[in-house]
Amino acid sequence: MSNASTSPPASKGSAGGFFSSNPLLALILQRIFLGFILLLAISALLFIGIEVLPGDFAQAYLGQSATPEAIANIRKELGLDAPLLERYFGWLGGVLQGDFGTSWANKASVSEQIGKRLGNTLFLAFWAAVVSVPLAIGLGMIAVHYRNRFIDRLINVISLAAISLPEFFTGYLLILFFAVNWGIAIFPSTVFADMSFGDRLAAIALPCATLVLVVLAHMMRMTRAAILNIMSSAYIETAELKGLDAFRIIAKHAAPNAIAPIINVVALNLAYLVVGVVVVEVIFVYPGMGQYLVDAVTIRDMPVVQACGLVFAAVYIILNMLADVLGILANPRLRHPK
């Protein structure tokens, strides 16, 4: 750190000294710590929220065949007769060791099930991100270059239209045209263990396209706005006067300074790709976390609902934290604090 000499002399060995000599690290650790506290709070909220929800697993599971004795039996078997706090800490202790308990409905390990499902969801989210992030940023740059001209407007209108349609509707439209009418895409998008990589990619084409359409506009518009903001500064004018070509100015001079807000919006959208896919997964019959969660909610399989909720919350918090940290790293003023 070039500015380390200006900070108060470090007292060797003490944690305070370590942090003050590494303010960036301190900042990052602080974020991680806060994230952890937040996750803990969310776990409590989830547990209480599910507790006060109307409806009951035993009733939902037994349906029409629920007699008071059968309900009492199931509740006893699942340990639901223990006090709330005891159950919460029991569950939390398990979660800290990576054990989300067993599903009430089929007595299978939730962690194992989630492992497979989360893998599928991340696979879909990853490919949606691989397509959408470069596309959004590229389109944003093109829009800046042709600002207020026909191409800019076209990009804007199309991406806004895509975001304005609810995602289930976008999904159904894609199914209607690509799968039903033209028959060129695979539907349903079910993937399974012994599928080849190529088949997998083909299977997720439609849900991936749906997700791309949903997140594209937000990122594209933020990129455009952030870069445009920079484009009006004096140093860009200088670059222009130097005779640099337009794309070079945007990519080399403007974009790096606009990176912080872009990272933020990208991270938010990545988080959305993972946690917002519930509807898309159900429509495309994709065996990911979303569908697992919906299955569990219908039958009130609470260990699964809690685990999915917590995993989603963790993904959201981690990605936001990452955005924060990258935002700090991208900003020289924060990177080198006085």
Place this chain on the structure above:
Amino acid sequence: MTDELKDLGMLVARGQVSRRDFLGRAAALGLAAPLATSLLSSTVLAAGPNKGGHMKLGMNGGTSADSLDPATFASSIPFTFGRVWGETLTETSPVDGSPVPVLAESWEASPDAKSWRFKIRKGVTFHNGKEMTADDVVATLLRHSDDDAKSGALGVMKTIQGIKKDGDDGVLVTLDSGNADLPYMLSDYHLIIQPGGGVEEPAAGIGTGPYKVSVNEPGVRYAAERHEGHWREGVGHADSVEILVINDLTARMAALTSGQVHMINRVDPKTIGLLKRAPTVSIENTAGRGHYVFIMHTDKEPFLNTDLRLALKHAMNREQMVEQILRGYGTVGNDFPINAAYANFSDDIPQRTFDPDKAKFHFKKSGHDGAVLLRTSNAAFNGAEDAAVLFQQSCSQAGIQIEIKREPADGYWSNVWNVQPFCTSYWGGRPTQDQMYSVAYQTGADWNDTKWSRPAFDELLVAARAELDEARRKELYREMALMVRDDGGLILPMFNDFIAAVSKKVGGYVHDAGGEMSNGFAPIRAWLA
């Protein structure tokens, strides 16, 4: 005349005309139904089932919580997939509902119908290569009789007192009281015969069915491949069968119309018009035993009064219910829970119709004053809230005021059904009249949801159960039906159809009142043309 029928028969064979339409045309041409049926089967057989191909089904009714243990089967997909890999001792005939021998080759009963001997078929092998024996049958039946197994067939097995091997190829079943329906009861889809009774590995998915389980991903998909050397002709035509779990209706319809699956279940009557427009799809609706009901507790005010019950029964516009709630995909009910899908059904019981004058008369006679409170929720059945409003309107024509209370879907089965005196509900039906009446109309039955109790009815029920003479039995059931119809707390406006949609590439779809998707047999009975 027969030429035209033969052409039609070919169309049925190719799956382009439904069996029902064929019979309708045959009747129009003046041909008696039994003759038409035999003509149809000979034409269909002549066209021949096509062998080979990969049959795919997209179905609603499966979650990641499902297991291959037959004792746990509760929803459509485990039920249907169970038919693919497993077999039971008996099945019910799609033609008249009578029991058909499968793993049991034949059976005989003692004159009091208390003791039954089943002869077990020889030369049947499990998918693990072992031969199926009477020991496996005994072990399977014993496992499902055990309280700890939590089998869905426990209710059926409770009446069985003893199960033991009798000679090399026989199984002797003794009952605590006579029951002529035992062969029907053993067709229960939970009672798949497993090696060693499935005691060691209940969820291994090893049975004697036409296909071997190759993929088991609960809530996602199931697949099975042909079991070479399966003993039975006429089932298992495709090389392999796959069931995809598609719980979303729109996705199911899209998967079918885009040709990715060959059959789907549970088509909503509301969207059937759209699906019919697809040129590659045909709708296969089958009248089943399921019914939608309005139930009154006959032991609580104000429904203690027979006249009030009759008033409400006469105030029900059944045709309108079938037309608007089921969009025509159903049949009218007659206030007793039995229809032509059951064996020993009497079709000469007069149909009750909407009659505001009679309703007015009985209502006045009952002396009831003010509105009648009806509780409902769409949890009871799809469209129950609309059905309640229709009922309210038809009642008002008879001067009866109905107050509707919408209840939350959550907890409807524990807080409203079987608790509140008047509500909407449904029944899936049972394989036999005896089971339907025992489960919901006998004095003291847990699910007697009309709280109706008549000793004379209970006596008839027991007498009919042990009666081996079919004609006499039918007479007893007729008497019981009339008692429920005229005195019971049940208003039964409609029986709902099972609605499946099938690609035109599929041949040999058989209508079977026993359950949805050809009673679960669709993937093994049908073939790919």
